[in-house]
Amino acid sequence: MKEFKAKKQNEILIKGARLLDPGSKLDKVADMLLRQGKIAGIGQGFPSENADVLDVGGCVVFPGFFDLHAHLREPGFEDQETIASGCAAAIAGGFTGLCTMPDTEPVTDTRGVVEFIQRAAEKTMVDISPAAAITKDCCGAELAEMAELVQAGAVAFSDAPHSLANAGLLRHALDYACMFKVPVIDVCEHAGLAGDGLMHEGAMSTRLGMRGIPGIAEDIIISRDLHLAEYTGAAMHLAKISTKRAVELIRDAKKRGVKVTCDVTPHHCLLAEESLAHYNTDFKVKPPLRTVADREALIKGLRDGTIDAIATDHTPHSPEEKQVEILAAPFGTTGLETAFSALYSGLVQSGRLPLEILLQKISVAPRKILHLTVPALREGAPANFSIWDLQAQRQVTADSFYSRSRNSIFLNDTLQGVIKAVCNKGQIWQA
């Protein structure tokens, strides 16, 4: 685990980088002057006597990313991740904001836990927006005190990593949430159909002797949720979709005008079930890595707008938990530190996804779903961005993480794009 050190921004001059902000229709090479945590000017010929100069010619500046789906483990599982280490990992991946999932211990279902997370986040460079549990203790039985949780600062409701099985209760949650401007996030897996499956059900699982999780375990819940969203008119967000059929169902629903949004993880866009051939537990994730056809449908869904956002589903697990036989290993991969460069290497470089669309999905859309302010590269705006050398590569090694955990699905891969610096909350971090 690497040590994270940020410092307070004084006057900083970012020199020679390409500034790319599709939201502000900005794409040019220019200097950027930062003063008191804000972008004081964009242009040329700023005086540099009083400023720390960051010469980043050849690099690219993007508005800060936002992760819709991060398990930061604190309070409760600090051996796997803390809010501080999770935020360090976020910054190292270019994420200046993230939404934490409620599966903490105690569960994020009271004002106290929401405020605890926010207080811990104040000391970091990341803007944290917690999602609170839909139901008390994520048990799926009684609604949590949603109004108070919103008042405390919850920006969404979810029982992640589980789907809310009781459709009647989910309907009430959606109706009730209409009072507030917050979406309900469902993770789409039918528990009965998923059973104790370990990987995608198909020819591969049969050959490897692993119990399968069929694609329909997801599709059925997606269908149910789309009906609920349509009927209630509430804001429904479907997390980590993974099947071709899910993309089709959501595409059709959006055409009908259903108020639904969804996200996909980088690993589901880049990998498939074949990765499990050697029973490597780093590839044991939920939803499971699906088929190549599913993966291609997800990429198409990103391109045509069916899929609104990228979410990392950052799920840290200690080596003791993960380096065991595949049956006993928990599901999940870390993701914050690899998301952008993995997608840049796998999709943008090969021409399958334009960079502008990737930025839209990883920076703009996630914040819009949660009704948060979208950062921009614009004079007067807060300095909230990351700087990348897209010509450079790095190998993802076990000692390269800021996260407390190293269960990365991209471990040992070589990724294109190396982060140089991040600015947010009046601070700067340099790699």
Place this chain on the structure above:
Amino acid sequence: MNRHLLGLEYCSREEIESIIQTGFSFKEVLSRPIPKVPTLRGKTIVNLFFENSTRTRISFELAQKRLSADTVNFSVAGSSVAKGESLRDTIRNIEAMKIDMVVVRHKSPGVPCFLTECTDAVIINAGDGLHEHPTQGLLDIMTLQEKLGSVEGLKVVIVGDILHSRVARSNIYGLQKLGAKVALCGPPTLIPVKAEQWGVEIFYDIGDAIRWGDVLNILRIQLERQSAGLFPSRREYTQRFGVTLEKLRRVDKEITIMHPGPINRGLELEHDLADSEFSVILDQVTNGVALRMAVLYLKSGVPAQE
């Protein structure tokens, strides 16, 4: 030849034939007045059984004794695994005691593969979850060769709970590599998805399977599958998939019956059938020792002596 024996999916036809041929040589050794050879003297083998097993463990142990290897048995009860030690730590600790081979059984698929990354010892898979049980597959083929000559062109039906069977998978890979035709017979709930990828026939009635096949390899039905909703009752299973003398007499050909054991008499197999002239079930057990001697010898790295 592979260094480890992880599964028959990864073995060539030549490797399978060579192991079985060596198995027959050891079977001759077992018929001698002193059925023991010094072949693996000085070699240390650990039997690492994380899952209950009686016959496979005893068969391996006996094979090791007949080869004069030093053996250590490690079973879950009373071990550090019960105290929360991880599999990786367990194997590294055992390896630190200088061992040559590990025979492993575990309920998780892929454990033998995982162990090859944790240790330099040779790994022999004695059954990993629903994945493979290669020595069982090999001894089944050896038994068929012994009784029927070559298995080339032979029609073998695997009957019962294919979904949860590592024996089925190893049989499919091994038999097909040696040119046999394989069919599966069982309720659709116990046939794995995409079983057709193996190029096998599938029967949902034991009568059809008997008409098609020369050999029935009958798997044990675990009664907990019924409570999991995979079939309605023991009675209905026996009626539709149970093998009986009467069903065998309906066809005018000689059928061979195999079973990896332990048998649920009266459920998948009629009471006396296991002891009838159709059955080679006890030959399987005898051949199991010789076959496992062959595997241990060939994987030990000890050079041939003749």
